[in-house]
Amino acid sequence: MASQEDGTSGGGLGTGAGGETPQSGHRSGFVAIIGAPNAGKSSLMNRFLGQKVAIVTKKPQTTRHRILGVLTWPSGQIAFCDTPGIHDSPKALNREMVSRALSALSDSDVCLWLVDGASRGPDHRRALEMVMARRDRMPLVAAINKADLLDPPALAELSGQIAGQASPDGLLGVSAMTGQGLRRLRRTLAALLPEGPPLFEEDALTDQSLRTIAAEHVREAVFELTRQEIPYSTAVTVDEFLEPGPGEARPLFRISATIHVERDSQKRVMVGRNGSMLRDVGRRARLGLEAFLGTPVFLSLFVRITKDWSGDARALEEFGYRDGPGRPGR
Ligand SMILES: Nc1nc2c(ncn2[C@@H]2O[C@H](COP(=O)(O)OP(=O)(O)O)[C@@H](O)[C@H]2O)c(=O)[nH]1
Ligand SMILES: [Mg+2]
Known part of the structure; x- marks a missing residue:
């Protein structure tokens, strides 16, 4: 899988800030990817990193852990937290998964709400509730994924709906599959991160062993x-x-x-x-x-x-x- 982003790097497993002084204007921080099961959260992170760090399947609730993926480019660094999908279930494993997603959210600088452009059911509404419960505590970017499956009027209509429901700081259509919109998404997220040096070494890719x-x-x-x-x-x-x-x-x-x-x-x-x-x-x-x-x-x-x-x-x-x-x- 090829990365969409030029000038990015990824590879090793090292963590810890580099010692050099960063150029001014450098931004870095944590972005939690939140959304319903199957929205494409893991696919999006993998696409950004150009490497399959998180597993992806057609079935919902594949991701059980919170997985960190680090994207580094000359003027910024985003540590993405891929999270289990937000859903309702009485099972201990499922409750644990959702609580991990929410704790990743509270530890982040920006919430990236990934909306499944192809289907929206009860889990979509649950994710919206979770996002809105934290709306005043952190910036929110809403990305409508699977834009490759939507025609422009459908995308515009859904964007209007999301804008009305959540007033996000950024709103755009993307496709984790084709890479459409990912440069803009990176720019939108970076603009909302605090200025500061990289948090991880530039060749860091993930915290998973x-x-x-x-x-x-x-x-x-x-x-x-x-x-x-x-x-x-x-x-x-x-x-x-x-x-x-x-x-x-x-x-x-x-x-x-x-x-x-x-x-x-x-x-x-x-x-x-x-x-x-x-x-x-x-x-x-x-x-x-x-x-x-x-x-x-x-x-x-x-x-x-x-x-x-x-x-x-x-x-x-x-x-x-x-x-x-x-x-x-x-
Ligand atoms: N057409 C299309 N399918 C996608 C896109 N992103 C993800 N998918 C598919 O949606 C399914 C769920 O993806 P996954 O990343 O596991 O979703 P997650 O549960 O949110 O992590 C997989 O079959 C992906 O191939 C996209 O942009 N376009
Ligand atoms: Mg996943």
């Missing part, structure tokens, strides 16, 4: 290849993550991961006939990871039943979806 990214690629493959409740009943943990040794003639990442499901019937689906589903998931995840890492990967996958984990506070904590007493916030 390679281990987490590996687990997320497996989860993405599960979301893409399984149906109904299976994706939502799946968590992935990485048991072993060995980076290539310094002198290896053919560098190779060796990764083994466990796919946790909630019930025996789900395990049967996840493994598939003669292991075919697990093989397909493994192959897809491996190809994605190889593209991300630029290095061959040896990936072993296991399936385990962790009974009803998505409603269990201890399991959520163990899988990294909930901050326990001993876990630092993420």
Whole structure:
């Protein structure tokens, strides 16, 4: 995936402000991307970064963590927080996801409300409520995504509606898929950020560890290849993550991961006939990871039943979806 932005950089995992004095007029800060499930929040962040940092699927509620993606250009730096979609659900995992999105919002300088240009249901209204509850505390930019699917009159009508409902400081149509409007969006966001030096080193890309990214690629493959409740009943943990040794003639990442499901019937689906589903998931995840890492990967996958984990506070904590007493916030 190519970046739309020239003069941007991304690559390593370093964080921490650089020591040099920035040129005056440099702006930097945190932008939380808030919106309904499936609005395209993860796609937008990936498109800005020119790298797939956050997994993307056609199914809602794919993103469970808050994920930081850093975009750096000569006169500015935006640390985007991609967040789980705002939605209503009684399940512990879902409530945890929404609370993460809202905490990312309170830690940010600007709220970027991403509206799904192609569909607006109850989750759209819920997201609007959340955004409006914080409207007087921070600048708001509303971006109508999937503009590639809208004709100009439809986009104009929707823009009018959003302007009336939220009076945002910036309002524009974008497409995370084609890159349309992203330069303008970057300019609009940057103008609302405080002046100051970069917050992260210029080659910083994300705060996610390679281990987490590996687990997320497996989860993405599960979301893409399984149906109904299976994706939502799946968590992935990485048991072993060995980076290539310094002198290896053919560098190779060796990764083994466990796919946790909630019930025996789900395990049967996840493994598939003669292991075919697990093989397909493994192959897809491996190809994605190889593209991300630029290095061959040896990936072993296991399936385990962790009974009803998505409603269990201890399991959520163990899988990294909930901050326990001993876990630092993420
Ligand atoms: N046509 C079109 N589809 C998009 C666009 N942005 C995202 N999508 C699709 O919308 C779906 C949800 O995207 P995702 O980034 O996972 O949404 P999230 O749940 O808000 O993070 C995926 O199938 C994307 O390919 C866009 O600008 N145009
Ligand atoms: Mg997402």
